[in-house]
Amino acid sequence: MLGRFKELGLLVSIIDYGVGNVLSIARAVSAAGGRAVLIKTAQEISGADRLLLPGVGAFGHCANNLRRHGLEQAIKDFAHSGRPFLGICVGMQLMLDESAEFGRHPGLGLIPGRVERIPNLGADGLIHKVPYVGWNQLLRPKSRHSWQGTVLEKLREGDWAYFTHSYAAMPIDESHILSESDYFGFRRTTAISRDNLYGCQFHPEKSGSVGLEIISRFLTM
Amino acid sequence: MRTTRLIARLDIKGASLIKGINLEGVRKIGDPQEYARAYYGDHIDEIIYMDIVASLYDRSMITDIVSHTADNVFVPITVGGGIRSVDDVSAMLRAGADKLAINSAAIARPELIRDVATQFGSQCMVVSIEAKSMGAGKWQAYTDCGREPTGRDVVEWARQAVDLGAGEILLTSIDQEGTRRGFDLALISAVSSAVTIPVIASGGMGATADLVKAVGAGADAIAMADILHYKRVSLAEIRAGAISAGIRVREV
Numbered sequence: 001m002l003g004r005f006k007e008l009g010l011l012v013s014i015i016d017y018g019v020g021n022v023l024s025i026a027r028a029v030s031a032a033g034g035r036a037v038l039i040k041t042a043q044e045i046s047g048a049d050r051l052l053l054p055g056v057g058a059f060g061h062c063a064n065n066l067r068r069h070g071l072e073q074a075i076k077d078f079a080h081s082g083r084p085f086l087g088i089c090v091g092m093q094l095m096l097d098e099s100a101e102f103g104r105h106p107g108l109g110l111i112p113g114r115v116e117r118i119p120n121l122g123a124d125g126l127i128h129k130v131p132y133v134g135w136n137q138l139l140r141p142k143s144r145h146s147w148q149g150t151v152l153e154k155l156r157e158g159d160w161a162y163f164t165h166s167y168a169a170m171p172i173d174e175s176h177i178l179s180e181s182d183y184f185g186f187r188r189t190t191a192i193s194r195d196n197l198y199g200c201q202f203h204p205e206k207s208g209s210v211g212l213e214i215i216s217r218f219l220t221m
Numbered sequence: 222m223r224t225t226r227l228i229a230r231l232d233i234k235g236a237s238l239i240k241g242i243n244l245e246g247v248r249k250i251g252d253p254q255e256y257a258r259a260y261y262g263d264h265i266d267e268i269i270y271m272d273i274v275a276s277l278y279d280r281s282m283i284t285d286i287v288s289h290t291a292d293n294v295f296v297p298i299t300v301g302g303g304i305r306s307v308d309d310v311s312a313m314l315r316a317g318a319d320k321l322a323i324n325s326a327a328i329a330r331p332e333l334i335r336d337v338a339t340q341f342g343s344q345c346m347v348v349s350i351e352a353k354s355m356g357a358g359k360w361q362a363y364t365d366c367g368r369e370p371t372g373r374d375v376v377e378w379a380r381q382a383v384d385l386g387a388g389e390i391l392l393t394s395i396d397q398e399g400t401r402r403g404f405d406l407a408l409i410s411a412v413s414s415a416v417t418i419p420v421i422a423s424g425g426m427g428a429t430a431d432l433v434k435a436v437g438a439g440a441d442a443i444a445m446a447d448i449l450h451y452k453r454v455s456l457a458e459i460r461a462g463a464i465s466a467g468i469r470v471r472e473v
Contacts (some may be wrong), residue, residue, distance in 0.1 A: 019342075021314055028295055057342030104322070121419075129441065133264060133389060133419045134226045134470040160471045162266075162297060164344040164388070184223070206297050206319060208264065 008032040010219050013048035013093075015075075017065045020054035026087065028205035032216040042074035050221060051078050055090030059099035059115060059167065062090045063107065072108065079110050084221035085197045086151065092192065092199030093169055101167050112196050113171035123185025131166040136181040136202070143174045150151060150178060151198045151221070152191065154213040159201035161210055163190070169201065196221070224469045225432075226266040226442035227459065229449055230423060231256060232300070233272045236282055240447045242399035243367060247273070250450050260449065261294040263456040264473040268294060269322065269391070269421075269444060271349075272302030273366055280309075284316045291317025301349050301391070307336050314341065321350040321393050325364040328371050328378075331385055337384030347421075348382040349391040350375055352408055360408055361421050367395035379412045388421045391444070397425030399447065404431055406438040413439030429454060429462030436468050 012029050015024045016038040026036035027156040036052075045051060053075065055062040066072050079085050085097045094107045099115035107115070120130045137158045140147060141197075147153050163181075168188045171177055178198070179191035198218065204211030231238050231253050238253040250256075254265040257268050260364045268290070280303055300313050301322030310321050327348055338346045351367050352360040360375035371378075379390055394405035402427045408458050412441055413420045421446035422435045430448055432443050448454055463470050 021319060024291065024317065024319065025317060026319070027291055031293065031295065056344055122451070128223060129417060131388065131418065132444070135222050136224060160473075199233055203297075206295060208261070208295055211295060 010051050011038050012052050012056060013039045013040055013044065013050065014052045015045065015071065016040050017069050017071060019062045019065055020056045020089070020091070022054055025052065025054055025205045028212060028215055031220070032219060034215070034219040038068065042071055045071060045074040045078050048078065048083070050084040050218065051075070051086070053085070053087045053091035053094065055088065055092075055094060056204040057090065059090055059093055059101040059107075060103065063094060063105050066094070076108060076110070079108070079197055082196050082199065084218060085152065086218050087199035087200060088174075088205070089165065089203060095192065095197065095199045096169055096171065099167060111171055111176050111192055111199070112173060112198055113169060113176070115167050115169055117166060118168050118183055118188065121187075121203045123182075126180060126184075128184045131164060132183060133164045134162070135160045135191070136163055136183075138179040138182060139187070141174065141177045141180050143177060147178070150193055151200075151214050151217045152179060153217050155210060159210045161190075161200070161204070161207040163202045169199070224471065225436050225440070225463065226421075227456065227463075227470060228267040228269055228421060228442055228444045229257070229260040229265045230269040230271060230444040230455075231449065232446065233270055233283055233286065234274050236286070238450065239273070240398050240399065240450055241366075242260055243395055245317050245366065253286055256450065257290045257294055259380040261296060262341075262455065264471070265296060265456060266471055267297045267299065267442070269299045269301065271322065272300070274462070276381070279390070284313070285368075287313065287318050288316045299347055299391070303467045306333070307340060310337050310341060310345070314345065320345045320347050320389070322347040324349040324351060328362065328373065331381060334385035334387050336380055338388070343386050343388035344424065346387050347389045348379070348387040350379060350412075351393050351395050353395045354405065354408070358407060360411070363395060367398075376411050376415050379416050382431055383416045386392070387418060387448070389421060390416065391421045391423060394424040398423070400425055401427030401447070403427060404438070404440070406434055409438040411436055413441070429459050429466075432459065432463060433466040433468060436463075
């Protein structure tokens with residue numbers, strides 16, 4: 001059975017390293033027409049067709065869990081192999097070099113840049129609530145002519161996704177910015193990409209049909 | 222501009238969706254999963270399941286309801302009622318909940334908020350506060366569907382919950398709940414201005430105008446129950462009404 005799905009290219013290996021609600025993602029993968037397997041070892045990572053790295057809570061906690069399970073090198077090797085990779089929420093933040101959440105914590109360094117706290121001061125001069133919990137619109141950055149060929153291919157500019165976060169990615173190279181969203185009058189990066197690597201700050205598994213479209217596109221990468 | 226979330230709140234008793242007045246006098250409405258799925262189809266932003274008799278019975282029923290809902294509802298699902306420990310949280314997350322709303326157990330043992338936030342992240346730790354007016358801008362926190370006074374001041378308790386790592390506050394006005402007379406705006410304003418985390422206003426929505434006032438008072442999200450359950454106003458009409466009042470909501 002697994003062999004058949006492998007041939008169809010619909011298998012997603014979700015790294016289950018003790019953070020994040022992996023079952024919610026697995027359910028969404030099923031709804032998008034794929035098949036999810038939860039994996040825990042470096043060996044399983046190297047054998048995966050396409051890899052999904054979830055993550056919720058504090059960056060340092062997630063990063064430490066990855067290292068404690070001895071998965072860091074296997075993920076880096078996978079990322080360099082050219083096979084499709086998707087990071088979600090803190091899983092996306094881990095793709096960058098480091099985060100400033102509760103001290104300085106190194107990430108996986110797959111995409112140059114840092115993760116910084118979202119300033120609560122808006123363009124209107126008012127103080128806004130951070131964490132940002134709720135829906136926001138995905139906007140195409142000026143540096144991109146289209147989302148063709150990416151996980152956002154099936155979306156329209158301005159489609160809504162569900163977020164819950166206090167920190168945001170700041171890639172150094174603007175060509176790695178896949179989508180931006182407006183936070184109190186300032187545009188911040190909400191999805192990143194580099195070759196075979198994709199990361200979304202929002203939760204596609206909780207973003208209704210828009211999120212399922214993203215997962216469905218990832219399935220055919 | 223911030224985006225206001227529109228949330229369907231489904232109070233559950235056993236296997237049934239119910240609705241009460243002032244959190245009492247419950248009446249059966251139907252199958253909660255059918256309602257949750259219909260709201261998802263109408264593009265609700267989130268679902269809250271509140272097991273109102275969880276402290277009296279076992280929770281296998283609500284666990285089943287959550288698990289089946291999560292199979293085809295892909296927006297955040299919050300579950301409240303009878304969650305007492307980190308193990309209860311873990312079990313409910315496995316069943317498909319994204320966030321847990323905790324009241325009684327957090328009142329009895331505030332460290333539970335920190336334990337849950339540390340282990341699973343603040344994003345899933347919703348502190349549920351049942352507030353009853355004591356007059357003169359004071360509210361007392363209650364438990365057990367507004368039956369048990371705790372002696373705690375609502376605003377103080379909300380501040381403490383934030384310090385312990387709560388990610389959101391579900392603020393239910395016992396006085397307004399089920400009355401359709403509008404939200405307790407002074408309560409929303411007092412709590413929202415005291416904390417840095419989102420406040421979900423619950424209890425009293427009779428018309429879209431009530432939502433507009435609650436957002437004006439500082440609510441970040443609006444929980445709606447019988448206005449939706451009895452189809453008095455459709456979600457599309459509520460969304461359109463909010464937009465025409467200048468409130469940013471998810472558009473579909």
